[in-house]
Amino acid sequence: MKFAFRLTFCLLVFSISVSKAQVFNSFYNEIAENVSAANLSNDLTTLVNFGVKEPGTNAIENAKDWIINRYQTLGYTDIETQPFTVYGQVTSNIIVTKTGSVYPNTFLILDGHYDTLNGPGANDNGSGTVLLLELARLLKNVDTEYSIKFIHFSGEEEGLIGSEYYVNNTVIPENLDIKLVLNIDEVGGVAGMNNNTIVCERDESAPNSNNAASAQATQEMANCFGLYSSLQTTISNAYGSDYVPFENNGEIITGLYEANESPYPHTPDDVIENMDLNYVFEVTKGALGSALHFALGREPLGxxxxxxxxxxxxxxxxxxxxxxxxxxxxxxxxxxxxxxxxxxxxxxxxxxxxxxxxxxxxxxxxxxxxxxxxxxxxxxxxxxxxx
Structure with missing residues (x-):
């Protein structure tokens, strides 16, 4: 959940203009068409049923174990848990790596937090969590030139503690070569509303050295949504989520956030019934096309x-x-x-x-x-x- 008010005056409505650099890729579209609405719904139901997933609770530990098991079931073996403390309570980030075939030491990071506050967190951020799992399923056997890290952060609701810990204890000491960070936070939409637009977020904050590259990547992601989903796009500023510690470290970041902002996060009413599952389905298709674009998915040759x-x-x-x-x-x-x-x-x-x-x-x-x-x-x- 964002923990600052959106700067609405920075919102720019964007009508998609697909450049020659991003033509429709039938291979990417074929993969995006295999996004499963049933998988998203079933995973979200399981995640919500764990309850309020705050650091130090049995609920978040059970959710962590389930997420790890889902990746293992999908065939992933490079799975790391990174423990840290949130106000005296131990919790963990989950980092899953898929190795690229050309640039194995350069990473596209796809991330979202799985902890919740005061409620089961169906939208905030169960929606982002199950989206990552579906992307991991569909990308597992795709040859990508760049490596991909799927990261589920904890401690986001207490102030981005998990992502800050990862940047300070992994990214900086290991001098991790990051191509792009794509953060997914609260993409569930609002039941009963016309959820036809996704917010694509770009870096507009200091340090300014990474802002132009962020704007370019965000533009390309918006183009991908036009190619591989039915959603329209709006470009806005990035703020208040797990890409911020990366942004402050000079990394190139972008993000996804719902256009119709739900009133239910951080309450017991953040449940599936108050979301739009078809919206999650379309966001997942666009995010998958974007991931293939940024990681350079390669079609097998005949x-x-x-x-x-x-x-x-x-x-x-x-x-x-x-x-x-x-x-x-x-x-x-x-x-x-x-x-x-x-x-x-x-x-x-x-x-x-x-x-x-x-x-x-x-x-x-x-x-x-x-x-x-x-x-x-x-x-x-x-x-x-x-x-």
């Missing part, structure tokens, strides 16, 4: 696709920004090369009409880029390194 991939040669790579793309056999299909930076921003786009093509992107900064070779039937991603 035999012919693998041949198509081997046919493409980039040299030199690394380069100073001038390199050659050649085809051992020029395909009959038209091929287009689009280059993106690590945040998904398009920096180059041109057709490749010859067996040997000379490319210049020397005006770009040093770093890692991704070249997408797109034909009518196939899409291949190759890493391009500028030094």
């Amino acid at each position: 035999v012919f696709e693998n041949d198509f991939t081997k046919n493409i040669v980039i040299f030199p790579n690394p380069s100073k920004g001038q390199f050659t793309v050649s085809f051992s056999a020029l395909p009959a299909e038209k091929i287009e090369l689009t280059v993106f930076d690590v945040l998904g921003k398009m920096v180059y786009n041109n057709p490749l009409n010859n067996s040997t093509n000379y490319i210049s992107i020397s005006g770009l900064k040093r770093g890692i880029y991704f070249g997408i070779f797109q034909s009518e039937n196939y899409r291949v991603v190759k890493k391009i390194v500028l030094e």
Whole structure:
């Protein structure tokens, strides 16, 4: 639950304009279409039935054990509990890691708190908790280039204590390389209302060095919701939830929050009947598309696709920004090369009409880029390194 008033004057209503950098990805959509409303409802019912999940209670310990068991059932093995104290009561963060295939030491963090205050917390933040579990289910066997950490924080309701502890005791001492933090807090909607909009939150606070990257990531997440869910989006400022300790540490953050703000959190009336489960379903689809976008989900290649991939040669790579793309056999299909930076921003786009093509992107900064070779039937991603 947010523990400060929303700065309504910072709200900006945003009509989605999907840039060329984010075209509809049928593979991502196929995964998003497998979000299960039944899973979300069943998990939420189980979580709510544990009762008021405050640090030091049997309820939160039972919820912790159940969350861990759910990940184990899904096949995850890299599961860590991180104990800490909240006003003398011991509680734990839960950290589950899925290793990326290209950048195993760089992490997309998907997080939400599972503790509650004065009530069972169906919306605040049972909605975020079950969303993370459904994302973990659907991402388990997807090849992602970046690693993903699913983190369930405790102590949020007492002042972001669990996330602060994680940043101070894991992120900083381990110099954790974080691509992006996506925080999910209270995305259940309000029963009986038209819940058709999700708030996408960006960093507008000091330190200012991470604000531009946060705004870019938040824009991309809003685009993903337009591609993979039925929801409209509103851009607003990030505040008062578990991304704040990361934000203060200079990390790039974004977040999701319901547009129709429920009056029930922190009360016994924060129950499923006062939520909109279809809204949670649509938020989960958009969040899943966003996670695939940020973690760079990769579709398995068929035999012919693998041949198509081997046919493409980039040299030199690394380069100073001038390199050659050649085809051992020029395909009959038209091929287009689009280059993106690590945040998904398009920096180059041109057709490749010859067996040997000379490319210049020397005006770009040093770093890692991704070249997408797109034909009518196939899409291949190759890493391009500028030094």
